[in-house]
Amino acid sequence: MMKLYNTLTKKKEDFKPINENKVTMYVCGPTVYNYIHVGNARPLVVFDTLRRYFEYKGYDVDYLVNFTDIDDKMINEANAENTTVKKVADRFIEEYFEDAEGLLLKEDETNHPRATENISEIIEFIKKLENKGYAYNVDGNVYFNISKYKDYGKLSKKNLEDLVSGARIEVNSEKKDPMDFTLWKKEKPGEPSWNSPWGKGRPGWHIECSVMAKKYLGDTIDIHAGGEDLQFPHHENEVAQSECLTGKPFANYWLHNGMINVQDKKMSKSKKNFFTVRGVSEEFDLEVLRFFILSAHYRKPVNYSRDVVIQSKNGLDRLYNGKKNIEDLLEVCEDKELDSDSNEIIKSINTYRNKFLESMEDDINTADAMSYLFEIIRYSNSNLSKKSPRKVVEETYNTLNELSGILGLLSKKEEMLDEEILGLIEKRNEARKNKDYGLADKIRDDLEAKGILLKDTPDGVKWRRS
RNA sequence: GGCGGCAUAGCCAAGUGGUAAGGCAGAGGACUGCAAAUCCUUUAUUCCCCAGUUCGAAUCUGGGUGCCGCCUCCA
Secondary structure, rough: EEEEEEEOOOOOEEEOOEOOEEEEEOOOOOEOOOOHHHHHHHHHHHHHHHHHHHHHHHOOEEEEEEOOOOOOHHHHHHHHOOOHHHHHHHHHHHHHHHHHHHHHOOOHEEOOOOHHHHHHHHHHHHHHHHHHOOEEEEEEEEEEEEHHHHOOOOOOOOOHHHHHHHHHOOOOOOOOOOEEEEEEEEOOOOOOOOOOOOOOEEEEEOOOHHHHHHHHHHOOOEEEEEEEEHHHHHHHHHHHHHHHOOOOEEEEEEEEEEEEOOOOEOOOOOOOOOOOOHHHHHHHHHHHHHHHOOOOOOOOOOOHHHHHHHHHHHHHHHHHHHHHHHHHHHHHOOOOOOOOHHHHHHHHHHHHHHHHHHHHHEEEOHHHHHHHHHHHHHHHHHHOOOEEHHHHHHHHHHHHHHHHHHOOOOOOOOOOOOHHHHHHHHHHHHHHHOOOOHHHHHHHHHHHOOEEEEEEEOOOOEEEEE
């Protein structure tokens, strides 16, 4: 039985979806006013991996990552660029998809609703809250009245007294309670606005998630996920809105990922200590970033630095090399009867598979799971050879692919070399045969300059990209 | 001030009562015309400190120390 740590109960719980074969997941996505940074990438990668694992287990996953495309930051960015909020949103959503592709997120099956495409549903939602007495309108601003919701604070484990005593001085005296939050914001000159029963305005931040979760996934969803910094107030407010409206639990499991730090401080736009995913992609393949994110447990804070990315790159290279070694064996091994050694190997590989899956069952411990990928590589390097029966090599190869696929890693295909380069390699082989090492080394250097590294092995020349 | 989390080798990091996974870097070796790459082997008597519980603790309890997150926009 799969266990997930549920922030709501602060316990690891057996995961049971509402419908037997289906899982609904809502992940808080980015506000599209800029490129995403490495911190933003963590939940995207982690929960994409959870989604892949569910699918591996045979669930049909309804997976949603929203785009917040209207709020103060969007408006500021549009003003700064002297353009419209819509144009800013369109542009950075496009940029998002480019980064997502690099990070190997399963985008084609992901639902990405936008706040501004759900305005009428948002208005409808707020109207119902107002009718039920949970919301009140003050001169075009509509607030959620938290004193009407007795469970307020149950997710973030805060009580109202503590919140009020810790709260900053409230300048807004319209509110009945200082902790009330905005559902609908009255229009300000020059800002985008929509017509509503309370006059022109725009939605507050928290309401969009409640509305889109309900519209696309249902009144009660299985999993709601996001960064732990969103736990309060964002997720707390979502719970309040949704449960007051429907009278049902909003989400059965709340999953929160830890922060990505830079020198022990949370990476964030406001601290200006952030690295954009796009920036990282200029130096590294983004699969390296995915590897880095999955190499630590998702709930722990983790430090980001160029050094650890280099470590990740080298680790990922080892995995790809190991995979390539098995592929090379596949080319030369023969169909043979299985002997006792073969059976031993198959047994060992299955043990690694089971351990990998056990780790995934335990609150998606990807770091631990990943270690078994390395175990398989070392094991196959030591125990497989061109004398191994094809079936054994295939079994190892398939298991490696099956497991790395769950993590969304090792899916890059080796490209084919073009004729010209193949010709050069052939020419170098001739030169080596004739002991013309000067020419041979020159060709090797030329190819290296083109990013193709040659290695001479007993089985002939192999190559890889640098 | 309130609430919560973390502390494991040079670096990253898993491990919630049974005697320290895995990766990077380093060292040794194999392979090679030489290299590079690759592969193999190897690296913590010990898990921030002090007490306690226990046959047994990195893991549980109490007390320290240090660091971080949330309480304001934030993944």
